Amino acid sequence: MSIDPFTVVATIDHPVWLAIAGLVAGILGGMLGIGGGILAVPALIYAAGLGERAAVATSLAAMVPMSIAAAARHHHYGNLRLREGLLLGVLGIAGAALGATVAELIPESALRISFGLLMIAIAAHLTHGVWKDRRAAVGSIDGE
Secondary structure, three states: OOHHHHHHHHHOOHHHHHHHHHHHHHHHHHHHHOOOHHHHHHHHHHHOOOOOOHHHHHHHHHHHHHHHHHHHHHHHHOOHHHHHHHHHHHHHHHHHHHHHHHHHHHHHHHHHHHHHHHHHHHHHHHHHHHHHHHHHHHHHHOOO
C-alpha cells in the first residue's frame, strides 16, 4: 500500500497549522518531556478535523518517533536513565491499553472535557510550584 503525501495533505483542513503544531510538539516533547500530546491532540482536532478518539490515537502514534528522537538526543547528553524509562514504559503498556479501552466506552464529549480539565490541573500544579519556589527563594534571601 502506498500513500501519496500530496493527497494526504490535501485532505487535512489546515496542513500548515498541523505542520507547525508537529514541530512545536516535538520541541516541547524534547525540551519538557510533555510528549507533545497537550499540543498535538488539539491540533489534530482543529487543524486536521479529527474527533477526540482519533486525535488521541493519532497523537500517540506520532509520539513514538518523536520520543525515540528526543531520547536518543538526551542519551547523547548523558541525561537518559534507560532502566527507569523502560520500567515506566513497560508498566505503562498495560495502563495505555486499559486507557484506550475506557476511552472507547465513554462519550467523546466526556473525553474532551477530561482532557481540558487535565490541562487546567497541570497548569495549576505547575503555577503553584513556581510560586512556591519563588516564595522559598525570597524567604531564604530575607533570612540571610
